[in-house]
Amino acid sequence: xxxxxxxxxxxxxxxxxxxxxxxxxxxxxxxxxxxxxxxxxxxxxxxxxxxxxxxxxxxxxxxxxxxxxxxxxxxxxxxxxxxxxxxxxxxxxxxxxxxxxxxxxxxxxxxxxxxxxxxxxxxxxxxxxxxxxxxxxxxxxxxxxxxxxxxxxxxxxxxxxxxxxxxxxxxxxxxxxxxxxxxxxxxxxxxxxxxxxxxxxxxxxxxxxxxxxxxxxxxxxxxxxxxxxxxxxxxxxxxxxxxxxxxxxxxxxxxxxxxxxxxxxxxxxxxxxxxxxxxxxxxxxxxxxxxxxxxxxxxxxxxxxxxxxxxxxxxxxxxxxxxxxxxxxxxxxxxxxxxxxxxxxxxxxxxxx
Numbered sequence: 001x002x003x004x005x006x007x008x009x010x011x012x013x014x015x016x017x018x019x020x021x022x023x024x025x026x027x028x029x030x031x032x033x034x035x036x037x038x039x040x041x042x043x044x045x046x047x048x049x050x051x052x053x054x055x056x057x058x059x060x061x062x063x064x065x066x067x068x069x070x071x072x073x074x075x076x077x078x079x080x081x082x083x084x085x086x087x088x089x090x091x092x093x094x095x096x097x098x099x100x101x102x103x104x105x106x107x108x109x110x111x112x113x114x115x116x117x118x119x120x121x122x123x124x125x126x127x128x129x130x131x132x133x134x135x136x137x138x139x140x141x142x143x144x145x146x147x148x149x150x151x152x153x154x155x156x157x158x159x160x161x162x163x164x165x166x167x168x169x170x171x172x173x174x175x176x177x178x179x180x181x182x183x184x185x186x187x188x189x190x191x192x193x194x195x196x197x198x199x200x201x202x203x204x205x206x207x208x209x210x211x212x213x214x215x216x217x218x219x220x221x222x223x224x225x226x227x228x229x230x231x232x233x234x235x236x237x238x239x240x241x242x243x244x245x246x247x248x249x250x251x252x253x254x255x256x257x258x259x260x261x262x263x264x265x266x267x268x269x270x271x272x273x274x275x276x277x278x279x280x281x282x283x284x285x286x287x288x289x290x291x292x293x294x295x296x297x298x299x300x301x302x303x304x305x306x307x308x309x310x311x312x313x314x315x316x317x318x319x320x321x322x323x324x325x326x327x328x329x330x331x332x333x334x335x336x337x338x339x340x341x342x343x344x345x346x347x348x349x350x351x352x353x
Contacts (some may be wrong), residue, residue: 001114011309017078017145018347020323021208021247021270021291028349029316029324031100032079032147033341035331036071040338044071054099058084060126065135072144074338075345079145079325080136082201084129086151086212089193090160092126094119103164110163112171118187123253126197130204137205148206150198152213152252153190153231160186169218183227195238202243210249210272211235214330217254229265236267253330260285275300275329279318291323296344298328304340312347 016314017030038044044067051057058064067083087105091097095107109118133148140146161183162171173260176183196208216228236248251272252262263271263286273282273294282292295315300307315326326348 029080029326031326039334040336061131064132133204148201149210154227207246213252216252232266293325297327
């Protein structure tokens, strides 16, 4: 073993996922799954039923820590992802947040109809999440890398502007085109709050962070640069100024051909690739040596069997020459069979490059 792999050989044993984020290329990629702490697990469903609601679960630090640890106990993943929600940021920025049964999150006041200045930020709303981080950190096995996260400004803005999720993010897109100064002020405020939030997670114990831009794919190219690349670059720059050693994973879902521009423009340490992207193309298009994460289709995991094995083999072959964290192309779905997850882990870990 030579080069960066040799320099990181000790880290490979201690924390394989963190070492890959810093450039190592182990024979078997470390893995975690987006939304690995969630509804497909019976132990999660039982705890959520006990707590009575999603936000109640997030704000009970002991319960949220337990949820974070559940998939680690069952599957032995290389990464733990903090159990929380991306909408904690607008909640701390002063919007009311609640979850409608069967319909999803709601935020008020709706920024399409009111001004940002009416919001009264209360960053103490981050404290319960930081306490979750501290409790997980104290219980985590030493080889597991602890990942924090936040939503990226564009995705968070789509909820803040509309007051809820939408199929095409139309309200935010209309506001961005018609009132770019107002929309830009919203984006800037989200970016500043996100730096505070992620910095607090890091200080509490996470070892890397991921920026989720779940709705990045809804933007035209010029808008993508303005509302995805530039705000994420500002977050990365500000975060690195405070915590230069902490890797940042950027996940612009739906970016497609804009993925390479995102990687070059944001300065992230690793890029998450969704399931719609050809991994062989991604390997050619992305900067040489940049760590990648992904990108098994969550529906292939539900199908299981040969569908998963063929997809895994293709992904592994595509990213064989660069640092790679095995993951899904998006979050694990609630109807995913647990034995399919176990089979996936077995197939990935018994392979050798």
